[in-house]
Amino acid sequence: AQSVTQLDSQVPVFEEAPVELRCNYSSSVSVYLFWYVQYPNQGLQLLLKYLSGSTLVKGINGFEAEFNKSQTSFHLRKPSVHISDTAEYFCAVVSGGYQKVTFGIGTKLQVIP
Amino acid sequence: NAGVMQNPRHLVRRRGQEARLRCSPMKGHSHVYWYRQLPEEGLKFMVYLQKENIIDESGMPKERFSAEFPKEGPSILRIQQVVRGDSAAYFCASSPSSGANEQFFGPGTRLTVL
Numbered sequence: 001a002q003s004v005t006q007l008d009s010q011v012p013v014f015e016e017a018p019v020e021l022r023c024n025y026s027s028s029v030s031v032y033l034f035w036y037v038q039y040p041n042q043g044l045q046l047l048l049k050y051l052s053g054s055t056l057v058k059g060i061n062g063f064e065a066e067f068n069k070s071q072t073s074f075h076l077r078k079p080s081v082h083i084s085d086t087a088e089y090f091c092a093v094v095s096g097g098y099q100k101v102t103f104g105i106g107t108k109l110q111v112i113p
Numbered sequence: 114n115a116g117v118m119q120n121p122r123h124l125v126r127r128r129g130q131e132a133r134l135r136c137s138p139m140k141g142h143s144h145v146y147w148y149r150q151l152p153e154e155g156l157k158f159m160v161y162l163q164k165e166n167i168i169d170e171s172g173m174p175k176e177r178f179s180a181e182f183p184k185e186g187p188s189i190l191r192i193q194q195v196v197r198g199d200s201a202a203y204f205c206a207s208s209p210s211s212g213a214n215e216q217f218f219g220p221g222t223r224l225t226v227l
Contacts, residue, residue: 006155034215043117043204043218044156090155100169101146101216105155 002027002095006104013081014112021076021107023065023091033074034092034101035065044090050074061085086111115140117207117219118187125225126195134190134222138207145188146216147180150202162188195226 005024013019025031032051036044048059055067065076074091091104118137126132138145143164148156158172162182173180177195182188192199202223206216 036218041223043220044206045218046215049215100158100161101148101156102158103148103155105153 002031002093002102004091004093004102004104006091006107008107009105010108010110012110012112015083016080018079019077019081019085019109021089021091021109023074023076023104025072025074025091025093027093027095029095032094033065033067034094035059035063035074035076036090036092036103037061038088038090038106040087047076047089081109081111083111083113085109117205117217119203119205119219119222121222122220123223123225125227127227128196129194132192132195132199132224132226134192134203134205134224136188136190136205136207136219138188138205139209139217142207142209142217144208144210145182146206146208147188147190148204148206150204150221152201156204159190192224195224197226200224200226 003026007022034049035047037047038044047063048057050057050067058064063078065074067074088106088108090106092101094101117139120135145162147159150156160173160180161169165184177193179191202221204221205219208216
């Protein structure tokens with residue numbers, strides 16, 4: 001069985017400061033990892049994904065994430081946040097080549113002016 | 114190319130009524146997934162369907178919930194005899210095939226049970 005842990009339910013950060021949203025996963029087989037963003041009252045939009053290859057993945061809106069197999073982590077980072085980044089961020093995992101996605105409970109990023 | 118479409122966006126039902134949620138996948142996508150998002154919780158997988166087939170319904174409650182994806186028309190998530198605990202946002206996603214492809218999400222249907 002696969003699972004995803006997002007340790008921080010809320011992260012406040014000042015505008016233009018860097019941010020890291022943490023994600024750890026567990027799976028007994030190889031995994032594919034995703035970060036999605038959800039703006040208020042909207043669906044999920046894919047930020048970035050790791051399938052294979054380089055462990056540093058770059059996504060949209062200046063976000064990036066690094067896959068660390070030994071630590072079973074896939075933390076999301078952005079060097080300088082904007083007000084428009086205020087949203088909820090979900091880490092997700094797919095394992096075993098099958099598209100049953102398991103989501104974390106989400107991290108609410110609050111960017112403070 | 115329109116994205117995943119869901120309707121209605123908001124649905125209010127009284128306890129005991131039926132709720133029907135519709136999802137039209139992106140053009141060319143034959144795989145549909147339904148997720149439920151309860152307040153202050155992440156998305157939970159409910160069911161995975163291909164045209165005319167239910168592939169995995171391990172996340173569906175055993176009673177009152179059903180889903181279909183007919184050969185023609187949208188996928189339907191049906192909740193019979195709704196209860197207050199069914200109040201949630203229901204999201205549909207689609208993909209062109211199985212495997213580790215991106216799932217494209219619809220805007221969701223927010224169900225409120227009075």
